[in-house]
Amino acid sequence: MCVHAHPDDESSKGAATMARYSREGIEVLVVTCTGGERGDVLNPKMDRPEVQADLPRIRNEEMARAREILGVEQHWLGFVDSGLPDGWLPGSDIPLPEDAFYLVPTEKAAAPLVEIMRSYRPHVVTTYDEEGGYPHPDHVKCHEVSIEAFGAAGDPDRYPDRGEAWQPLKLYYGHSFGKARIEAMHYALLEAGLESPYGAWLDGDWARDKSERVTTRVECAEYFPVRDAALKAHATQVDPEGFWFAVPGEIQQRAWPTEDYELVDSHVPSTLPEDDLFAGLR
Template sequence: MTEQLRLMAVHAHPDDESSKGAATMARYAREGVEVLVVTCTGGERGDVLNPKLQGDPAILENISEIRRAEMERAREILGVGQAWLGFVDSGYVEDYDPADTSKLPEGCFALVDVEEAARPLVAVMREFRPHVVITYDENGGYPHPDHIQCHRVSVAAFEAAPDPDRYPEEGEPWQPLKLYYHVSFTRRQFVAMHEACLAAGIESPYAEMLEKWGADEGRDNSDRITTQVVCDEYFVIRDEALRAHATQIDPDGFFFRAPLELRRKGWPTEDYQLVRSLVDSSVPEDDLFAGVAQTAGV
């Protein structure tokens, strides 16, 4: 009997899994891969971003329970497993500088020592035994304290999980074979979707954003992309999972302004950067598991 391929995606908050890599996970799950989302915090300090739900005191009073319920619904839609690490949301800090933690609330995730914070992730990694791990880059994808900490903890756990001398009480060592970073919301992607809208003769919802972005290519990380997973067939599932996070996502907001078919046509992939590999695979890739089956005997 061959072993099942396994994919782990490590995220900072509930809803991050649905805005970054959701269609990829939905595709692999339906192709028989076992997929696990690991959520570092409960999103307790997240604002209510859906204008239709803002101002309801009952939501603010029960935000932790609500966000857990939203995560459960999104998990079901995506067809994946999910584990909580149990850390406390740090909240968003404007112009966050990781060297200055003075604005962070006591006891939050971003203030936990990385060695300590990696422990529960190592335990989950050794239990689930992923072949591939996905997380954020060193900037967190964007500079939210929890996203940057999620990057640090994910990389630390990836390196520690196979080492029998580290966290020996957290299970048998396991060597993940590949580590990827999400490469999301690139300028190249938005230009492609903008042009798809114009070609279809409709007003582009990306025009104003691209105008503000300007010609500053230095803000773009498209050149980090090594791996593009075609998953446009699963964008409808991604949209449904996003909407399940009702406190965080405006159903009429930015993510959904362009018609689904144009988003599929303009940019049919979700994109990643391969940063660690213990298998023979060459870039560019179109599969996160390229080279894994041969090495893992799957």
């Protein structure tokens, strides 16, 4: 089970891992917390008034195409996108819409996720770290409800009206954009005589880099084309000629052939480092 904030997050974070496991015969479920209703149209070719006016329906259809490409099941949690006001950070006094997912009390927001965990019975759950991967209110809330649900799903005294207790066995945070990975991509591009889009990134502030927290690297380079096709299915969110696709696929596969995770809770013994989210469960 991979818990994400918006449609398109599943295709930009851990998608090749999901595609690999799906094709190995493992059942994979994406849980999408919100409908992405307040997202912007980020692809200039799709930035038209009629698209913005019909964005919830369009993003639903994009998600349907992406999950078919990835070979996964998907469930909407049903909450409303919080949006991302300029300057918002956790704890700030910048207001969010009254119906924002971020403002839903954590126990109320986690209840449907507990129910899905108990009915789907995943062995492994992936989600975002305590900062949401990046400070978007829905990503932060996604982390909070995932932690609450993982801890509660196996306890019959919590959420007793949400089905028979089931304890998922391993919980991971995804870490997609650590400094080591960006450096590897950057220098691989330069060695190939190509321009790198990562120079400005490497000159930035990496004080919050979490590369050292990675415990698990899943080999999935073979499935990068599947990941890219799923991401392109979110046509309102991704420009197929833009930043996400600036690095040729073969360079990505050679420079950094894994997707990376942090094991944060486990109910089974597993020796670190790992190369498989199911280490200790096979």
